[in-house]
Each structure stands twice: as structure tokens, then as C-alpha cells.
Amino acid sequence: MTASNTDTPPEESTREKIKAAATEEFTQKGFDGARMQSIADRAGANKAMIYYYFRSKDALFEAVLRETFEELFTRFAEIRPQGDPDPRILIPQIVRLHFRFLADHPAIPKILLREMHSHHPIVPKVLGEMFGKIKTERYPDFVRIFEAGVRAGKIRDVDPLQTILNILSMNIFYFIARPVLSVGWPDVFASVSEEKLLEMREKAVSDLVLNGLLPR
Numbered sequence: 001m002t003a004s005n006t007d008t009p010p011e012e013s014t015r016e017k018i019k020a021a022a023t024e025e026f027t028q029k030g031f032d033g034a035r036m037q038s039i040a041d042r043a044g045a046n047k048a049m050i051y052y053y054f055r056s057k058d059a060l061f062e063a064v065l066r067e068t069f070e071e072l073f074t075r076f077a078e079i080r081p082q083g084d085p086d087p088r089i090l091i092p093q094i095v096r097l098h099f100r101f102l103a104d105h106p107a108i109p110k111i112l113l114r115e116m117h118s119h120h121p122i123v124p125k126v127l128g129e130m131f132g133k134i135k136t137e138r139y140p141d142f143v144r145i146f147e148a149g150v151r152a153g154k155i156r157d158v159d160p161l162q163t164i165l166n167i168l169s170m171n172i173f174y175f176i177a178r179p180v181l182s183v184g185w186p187d188v189f190a191s192v193s194e195e196k197l198l199e200m201r202e203k204a205v206s207d208l209v210l211n212g213l214l215p216r
Helices: 010-033 036-043 047-053 057-077 087-104 107-117 122-137 139-151 160-184 186-191 194-213
Strands: none
Touching: 010 036, 010 047, 010 057, 010 107, 036 047, 036 057, 057 087, 057 107, 057 122, 087 139, 087 160, 087 194, 107 122, 107 160, 122 139, 139 160, 160 186, 160 194
């Protein structure tokens, strides 16, 4: 039987399994504590396959970060404002896009936090390239929308960068602090589905940011 075009090629499947296993290993043990044999065991592969796809542990670590953030950039590229869009509509879109990206990759903030404190050189390298692309290709659109919103009286005269940083900070905090929060409010986290928790938090961030932007 001929495989359909939607089937994942075996090579891609193996490569993605290795990346997923590496993400777990880096999250639990950090870069220095991660072992290639352990990654191979998690992926159900052998070490030779890891070195076939990734020449070293550094290369594997960089691929995990870079390809994850390339996905984030692709998602941001889906927001293509036309004409003179309303920032009150744009803000919830940005919140949701970033929040759902983190929900799909909850380990990434933990990896970044750990490795930035250990001064791993790959982290600033990848982040610098990613933010560089966003600053040159996407951020100018966000600034234009904010400025248009101010001129139209839809939002207050605010700093677009600080607004974006507020969104990123609140979103990331939830995924980093979730183990602590679930201990502090076990009744909430035990009685509400994961999807509902995500929806509640996403709405709370959007509402807080929007209420800070609306004219007083």
C-alpha cells in the first residue's frame, strides 16, 4: 500500500522524536547534565542516529531552541494587519498566539531560564537572531498599529515595547510558576480542566493589558 502524502517520513519522525527526547532531557537535567545516551534511550533510537541528524550535543541543543522559535516567528507572521487595524483587537491576538505557543512548548521557558543563568552561549545567539527578525520584520507593524490607535483615541499614548514586554512576562510566568501555583491553589488546579485554565489565564492577561491601554 502506498503511503499518503500526509504521512510523516520515517527520517523526519526519528528526528522529531530525538528533539522531543532532548527537550525532556535538557529540561530535567540541564545542558551540562544531559547525556546523549539518555536522549537516545528516551527517543527509542541509538546514539549513532543522534549524531547522524545532529553532529554534537551543542548542535542538538541549538536545533531544539532554534526550530522552536522559528515556529513562534511563523505564528507571528500569521498576524498580518491590513489598513488601520484596531489595537484593541490586535492585543488579544498577540496574547493568544504567544500563550498558545507556550502551551505547546511549556519546557522552553524552563530551559531558557536555566541555561541563561549558566551562561550557555547558544541561548543568547539563538534569542538574538530570533528577536532580530521580529524587530525588523514584525515589530514595526505593531508600532504603527499602536501609533494609529493613539491618534484615533482608541488607546492611551503608551510605549509599544513595554506593552509587548508585559504580555510576554505575564504569559511566561504562568508556565514557569505553574508547579508553585498548583500547590497554592490546589482546589482550582484540580477542579478545572487544563484547557479551561489556559482559557481563563489567556483572557485575564488580555483584559489586564487592554484595561491598561484604554483611554481613562
